[in-house]
Amino acid sequence: MGIKLELLNESEFGIIVNWINNYDEDFLVQWSGLTYKFPLSTEQMLTHYLRGINSQESDVYIYKIIDQQTNEMIGSLQICRFDASNNEAVVGRFIIGEERYRASGIGTSALKALLKIGFTQFNLNRIKLNVYDTNQPAIRCYERLGFKKGRLTENVYTSSHGHQWSNWEMYLDKDIWESEENVV
Known part of the structure; x- marks a missing residue:
């Protein structure tokens, strides 16, 4: 599927x-860190993105992932925290919202498109992201695309089941991306 x-x-x-609230607080934290409180609401998101979205002034561009056959929105991800002095930014809030599309390569395709x-x-030189160590499928996806592990910060969150996350x-440099031919 394209x-x-x-x-x-x-x-x-x-x-x-709706996607986030189909799960629990731990899922919300995995998606957004400690930014929001469960259950998520549109009001929380609007407050967080007070400067708007999809502009240089807002410092965040949010993309929806669209199934080309059905034109359905099946996920989203963002690029934000642009650092002009280092020519880098951060990928975050990455979700394949429709569960039937998970573990099918859609996430890899979406991230490839965002890297491009x-x-x-x-014209970034480096793209970074943060991921909890418990999210092994995401880590494998990122590593397949050339991301390298950088700093590990231990025990930043205690899940509702008492597990430490x-x-x-992680980061990917433009020259590595180009040499790996990750261009979609």
Whole structure:
């Protein structure tokens, strides 16, 4: 199945809210860190993105992942925290919301498309992300695309089941991305 990325509209926050709220607080934290309180609401998202989205002034671009056959929104991800002095940014809030599309390569395709945007349209030299050590499927996806593990911060979150989660900072440099031929 083919996918495409399109800029998300704030009016579509409700779709993401529904995906997140189908799970629990731990799922919300895995998706957004400690930014929001469960259950997620559109009001929380609008407050967080007070400067809006999809502009240089907002410092965040949120993309919806679209199934090209059905034109259905099946996920979303963002690129944000642009650092002009180091020419880098951070990928985050990555979700394949429709469960039937998970573990099918859609996430890899979506991230490849976002990397292309970051390295070509935004002319970044490095793209970073944060991932909890418990999210092994995501870590494998990121490593397949060339991301390297950087700093590990241990025990940053205690799950509702009492498990400690640590955070990996991962990064991908443009020259590695180009040499790995990750261009979609």
